Amino acid sequence: ADIVTANKALLAHHSTEIFEAAAQVGAQVYYEAAVAGAIPIIRPLRDSLAGDRVTRILGIVNGTTNFILDRIDTLGESMEDSLAMAKKLGYAEDNSSADIEGYDAAQKASILASLAFHTHVPIDLVYREGITEITLDQVRAARQAGYVVKLLAICERVVSAEGTEGVSARVYPAMVPDTHPLAAVHGANNAVFVEAELAGPLMFYGAGAGGVQTSSAVLGDLVSAARRHVIGGPGVAESTHATFPILPISEIRTRYHISLEITDAPGVLADIASIFATHGVSVESVEQKPAGADGQSATATLVIGTHEAIEADLAATVAALEASAVVQRVVGVIRMEGL
Known part of the structure; x- marks a missing residue:
């Protein structure tokens, strides 16, 4: 038997135990739907870029906050009015703290960083800030200066002041140049911008949530699992051979x-x-x-x-x-x- 899950919180908090248990019985863990909904990002990082060296990931991985910030930017709404509209349209729950305070994006950053850098990145070591302190004046000032405010999940290789190579995973609102591909991500859509040494910049864009959209990723995992059982062969284990230190945001x-x-x-x-x-x-x-x-x-x-x-x-x-x-x-x- 294999495991197919879309539960990002489960993977962010317990991935090591899950992968160890799966390895003991020869099972494969599939979790494409756990990050960015219908957007294929797990397989590209795990398979397509396996021979490359990923250096940085910038991701808009929470549709609720992108919807809110986009309305503040394009319509001039307040944070409160944009959040209310997100709740009315079903993009945000009544208790929206997981989204607007960055917890959801941090879980996804943990998953992406662990996969991209072959190093287990515990959720507790992902720096997190939400969008609750962002104001309409800040968003307007950013736009006037040629920037757009986005909540970003950032995973990158970092060299500390002492010369130690490590990994950083963090979530916070940031100003992105309006010429950057991520600046054009509107509404509740998600996007993941990957920088690799050989492949260069890559952009993965699409629906980051929604039952039908997420089902596309789940069904893709089910088909992959079925193929493996028909053809045979071992699954792909968690890759943590690099064991880079997780550097604090101060570095x-x-x-x-x-x-x-x-x-x-x-x-x-x-x-x-x-x-x-x-x-x-x-x-x-x-x-x-x-x-x-x-x-x-x-x-x-x-x-x-x-x-x-x-x-x-x-x-x-x-x-x-x-x-x-x-x-x-x-x-x-x-x-x-x-x-």
Whole structure:
């Protein structure tokens, strides 16, 4: 007997036990439907790219959050109104925390990272942020700057500052360039963008949920299992031979888009620049706007985009900005990916 499952939570929390038990009886575990619904992504990673070296995966793997963020971006709705519409249309449950707080996407990131990098990635080591703190103003500012906000599941090979090669798996909202293929994923659709050394960039796109759509992946697994039993031969075991360390988010390199409300006075920009320099973070872009409509306010809005830097240094920079006397408040911080 073989196992066919679409239960992502089961695999994210208990994959090691399941694969070990299956190996003892010569069974195969099929789980194409566990990630991204009808989109074929498990077989390509396990089989088609088996001879390649996957370096990074960027995935929109939760249809509910993509539906919400897409409506905020294209229709100018609030988070509350978009969530209400998602519930009305059946994209979100009454208790939508698994979706909007990133738990669902984190489970899928655990599965994808384990498969792509031949290393067991426990769900507890997947960094997670949801979309509950995203505002309409942030989404509008991103669009004006040429970006779209998406909840991303990111799995990648990372080299730490000490030179250790490891794996990072994380979920958070991020600004994606509007020219990136993931920026064109609308509604409740899913997409997985894979980067491999030989194959280059690959995009897998389609329905990420829905009973009929998910059944396509389940039936495909059933047919594969039937073929194996007719033809014979062993199943494919879990591949965990690489055993890379799972690096914390503090070790990754990314970019920040920071919005500040600052005191509008001479010397303030120099003080803020000094904070970035102290923490070794280079500034790529700066935009300042008066906070008041009449331009007479004592404060101003400052939007700063950074160059790529280590997450720990970026986080320390934000903490220092929050403590600075010239910064009234940190309005928002969002990462930038896909550059």
